[in-house]
Amino acid sequence: MGAKPTYLLHDGELVPYADAQLHVLSTSTKYGVGVFEGFRAYFDDEAGELYAFRVADHMRRLVASMRVVGIDGPADVDQLEEQLLGLIRANDLHEDLHMRAQVFVDSPDGKPDDTGPATVFMAAIPMGRYFDRPGLNVQISSWARISDRSMPPRVKSIANYQNGRLALLEARRNGYDAALLPTVDGHVSEGAGYNVFMVRDGKLCTPPVTESILEGITRDSVLQLARTELGIDVTERPIDRTELYSAEEVFVCGSAAEVSPVSSVDRIPVADGEPGELTRQLQDLYRRAVRNRVAADRGWAQPVYAPAAVAR
Ligand SMILES: Cc1ncc(COP(=O)(O)O)c(C=O)c1O
Known part of the structure; x- marks a missing residue:
């Protein structure tokens, strides 16, 4: 800050x-x-x-x-x-x-x-920037993500953040940059402050909103940019932990985290450890969208000082 x-x-x-x-x-x-x-x-x-x-x-x-x-x-x-x-x-x-x-x-x-x-x-x-490195080394936490039966993960309740904090502290103790949490069923849910996407067999996938995730606004922006600007199909489906070990690309995203490539999961490199092609494209699209250069018709990027904005 x-x-x-x-x-x-x-x-x-x-x-x-x-x-x-x-x-x-x-x-x-x-x-x-x-x-x-x-x-x-x-x-x-x-x-x-x-x-x-x-x-x-x-x-x-x-x-x-x-x-x-x-x-x-x-x-x-x-x-x-x-x-x-x-x-x-x-x-x-x-x-x-x-x-x-x-x-x-x-x-x-x-x-x-x-x-x-x-x-x-x-x-x-x-x-x-929130993360100070181009590719994150991520640990799958031993802590499970809170479930909708105990705490409401889909909203931004301050109490939820104890869950992500424990995962992050564990990851840092073990020398990782970031943590992803499994659902109580063992699927991949999300990270301590970011949603997650992977590319597997050429297909962009992310867990659905019923997998104990915050309903992320960056996640939604990425879904829309991928579908409309890149014209690709995105699948919202449960993801197993070991799918991340064999994915071609993994990235996390959030308002603070933006679109951040993942280099390794549990020390297993994601492909060659370098950010993948689709990740780079989405990172670039997102960086332009937040400055009103892409998808301007959606009205996502609101001018703060333009006379019209000030007069509202
Ligand atoms: C637990 C969690 N998941 C996902 C996200 C990403 O959400 P958004 O893109 O709306 O910032 C955040 C960010 O605040 C978060 O705290």
Whole structure:
């Protein structure tokens, strides 16, 4: 992460960075109740514009997350989107950013079943690449991904992140860059902060949304870019661990992770360990899409400073 911004947003109001606080005895801090979103914005030198990527889709997922975990919070997606864009403008940021929106329950009694009052924080912080290497060495974790019978993996509940954190700590202890978690049935689900794709027998595949994954927005962007820009078929189907050992290509993707090639799984090289052709193509398409150079008709990349955007 880069330098601290001057302002954060708390319930729609600009507050100095140090003043964005939550009480230690709130329902959220006591019981791990909270939901969040992580998004990115990209500065395009040629256009002289900052583009925020799929903010409305992220805000829709934030609202869905509140519904699933039981938080009575704001549901006006347009207003949430405008607040986040306004925060970026207030900080006068003109570089690649990572943004967060977080919703907590800050009730006076701090009971575990309190659903409100909700309090919303937003932040926009300069950020470059998430992974500092071109190909990741990934471990299949000994921790299973949470299942929809215990915790809701499809939404961004803060409590879910203990699961990915344990997997990541284990992977780091063992000298890996990243972790992928199996479902309780042993299929490949997703990583600690990223969805996963593989190319096997020339076919691009990713686990379906019923395989204990977060319903990733980058995953959806990759699916759409592959299908429409490259005109290829993508299969959403369960993936076994050992399929990754014989795949031609593997990559992970997420708002922070972007499209990141995987070089090895459990120390077994993916093909020759170099990023594959399809991975490179999708990485390039994604990098252009976030700067509004590809798939612009979808309205994914939202100009932050264009007069029309400011006047909205
Ligand atoms: C567990 C998990 N899976 C997948 C993703 C990718 O989701 P998205 O592309 O919406 O950022 C994330 C990213 O936040 C994540 O935390």
